[in-house]
Amino acid sequence: MGLPNPPGFPGIVFTDYYRRMHFASISAEIENASSSDVEHALSKAGTGQISDRNILALLSPAALPYLEEMARMAQSITRQRHGNIIQMYAPLYLSNECRSSCTYCGFSYENNIRRRTLSMEEIEKEGSILYDQGIRHVLLLTGEDYKRTPVQFIADAARRLAKSFSSVSIEVYPLKEDDYSMMREAGVDGLAVYQETYDPECYRRVHLRGMKKNLEFRLECPDRAASAGIRKISIGALLGLSDSATEVFFCAQHARYLMKTYWQTQLSVSLPRLRPAEGLTDVPLVKNRSYVQYLCALRIILPDAGIILSTREGESFRDQMAGICITQMSAGSRTEPGGYSGLEATVQFETEDRRSVHEFCSSLRANGLEPVFTDWSPVMK
Ligand code: SF4
16 A cells, blocks of 8 residues: 655645545555564654654554664664653542543443532632642643533643743643633643544544534644644544554654644653443453554654543553653543542543652652653753
C-alpha cells in the first residue's frame, strides 16, 4: 500500500490525512515489517529523517528483539533534548457528572455512581492541598455535562487557581475556538485531549452516546486550541481499545502534524493503558514489553515532544520509564472530585502508583532525576 503524503506538509490538515488512511491497512503494514526495516529505521534515529515507513517498523513485532537498543537510544535522546528533569503535575477533578457513555469509563452516564460537582470553595480547597504538597501545575478535569459544568464554570475555576499555580491545564469536553480563547484569558495555558482510539470503527463502538460520539470535532480540538493561543497541547490514545501499535502510529502522525503546523506550541503525548473502572473489569492487557516498545519508539520518532506517564502505572514501571523516555509525571493523584479533601465520590479509574508526591520525588532523585514543579516557560517567552 502506498502511504499518502504525511500530515504537516503544506496544505494538508490532519483530518484530511486521517480520512484517507485505513486503520486495518496500517495494522497489516506494521505486522509485515521485517527486521531489516527495523534496522533501517534505527539507523535514522536522531537524524530528523524518520519516515512513515520507519515509524511502522519501529512499532512492529519485528522491533521487539531490538528493544534494548531502542531503550538506549530513547534514553540518550531524552537526556540530550530534555535533560534529567521530570515536570510534575497533579489532576484536579472538578466534577464526575457526564452525559456521555463511553464503554471504558467509570463516569459513563448510565453508571449508578456517586456523582459530585465541586463548588468554587471546594475547588480552592483542593487546590490549596495540592499547593501545600508543592504542586504548581494543575490539570482540571470534568466529564461531558454542559449544564452542570458549563464553559463559564470551568473558566471561573481556572481563573481562581491561576492566581497561585504557575500552570493551569484543562482536560474537559471539546470546545469551540472562542471557548478556548476564553479559557486562555482565564489563565489556562494547557489542553489535554486524548482521541482515545484512532480506529474509526472502534471509536463508534465504544462511544455510545453524547458529544463524544463526534470523532472529528474531537480530533480537531488541538487545532482549535492552538489557534486560540493555548501554548501546551497534550494528545494521546488509550491503549487496549483497538490495535495498540496502530494507535501509536496515528498518534505519532497527529503529533508530527501539530508540531509542524503550530511550532510555537509545546506538544506532549500520552499513551495510557486501559485500567479497571466502574462497570469495566475485563480489561485487555497491553503487555509491558510491547508498552515499553511503544514508549521508546515514540521518543525516537518525536525527540522534542514531552511524554507523559500517569499514576495508572505501577511504582517500579514508572521508576524505570522515568529514567528512559518520560518527561512529565503526576503523583499522589486522586481521580474523583473532592478526593484530596476527603469528599466522597466515585473515582474515574483506580490508580496503581499510590505514593505521595514527596515519596515519588524522593524516588526520582534516588534515580538521578530532578522533579520540577514550576513551569518557567511563560516568563521566558
Ligand atoms: S470518558 Fe469522558 S465523556 Fe466518556 S464517560 Fe468518561 S468522563 Fe464521560
